[in-house]
Amino acid sequence: MTQRSTVAIVRTPMPPDEEDVDRMVREAVRLSGGLDGIVSAGDTIIIKPNLLAPASPGQGATTDWRICKSLANQVREKGAKAIIAEASAIGADTEESIKASGYDVLRAQGYEVLDLKTCKTVKVPIPKGTVLSELSLPEIVMQANAIINVPKMKTHDQVLATLAIKNMKGILPDTLKKKFHTTFGVFRAVAELNTVVKPALSVIDGIIAQEGLGPLFGTPVEMGLVIAGRDPVAVDTITGLVMGLEPSKIETTAHAAELGLGTMDVDMIDVVGLPVAQVQRRFQLASEALENDLRFPPGFELLFNEMACTGCRNGVLSTLRDLEIEGRMDILRDMRIVAGKMDAPPPASDKRTLFVGVCTAAFKDLGEYVQGCPPNNVDIISAITGTSDHEFFARTTE
């Protein structure tokens, strides 16, 4: 018989202070079964936030440090050691992310905050893998007694929403993050990764969530929520419903359910604390934001494929957002931007075509090309506008 899962939903009035956050997190942990059986005296526990890029806490892109602090304190109260650990997205400096999102405050207060990009890795077999057979993963994560996963509640331009299952991709070194997109197929690979680093508890930060152009450039949404549970698939399922999404369309989570990592069956999930209906809000999807918020001129095409990873996606989306803000979208008329590894070139076209990132290098002679992995935003802007980044912003702000 399939086991039932419990997911706790707790809300705080906005804006919460540190005490409010601590109270809310403790309540969510208690309602979802507490730390007994997860944390014992003498253990080392990894707390894994989402610090994908340098972003201020108000943007809703990175995990609120106050949640990690509360969890670290609860771990310490059990006589165990807490290590907050993360590796930012490809090309992003984790130390910069740590500073921008306020985690240097935690360091100053004596909490251990680690950049996993600098850590030794060990080879780990993936017995249930179909696209993965072995991965090099941070030794410190593999040796930990348990992982507490602390993702953000936010939409994602590729996976619909990035929640508990997707958040574990953050432990990978850059080389593997790339391979997940370019070689293995990111949705399945992320789910298979979770079979060897399955979090014992997932606590989703929905205090300031993010909708639209997530995972980085979306719009902050004040939800005042924390959603927690031991079953990461059930946590994603309930959080998806809170965001007004169809959980089965969150592909990483659907693959994880298929791999037996938890249940997506809402009849098998006990929601405690607040009911979904009381906190539900329909989130704008990244695809809707692209259509509605960025006013593309006629003939513009954005050709991302599944192989395009966060580095290229973020670079291109931030460039498009800059063009929109500066009122320069017309420069994209009859233009295509192509990113992500591909075996064949895009269909022939008279349009001006910009190939972005080394994954498209094989086709660079078919148009213009921006090198890099990931490429610099500055170089993408220069290629599109034909001016330097400095000249572009100087001219448009005259």
Ligand code: SF4
């Ligand atoms: S070029 Fe872009 S899509 Fe290709 S691996 Fe690098 S960041 Fe990812």
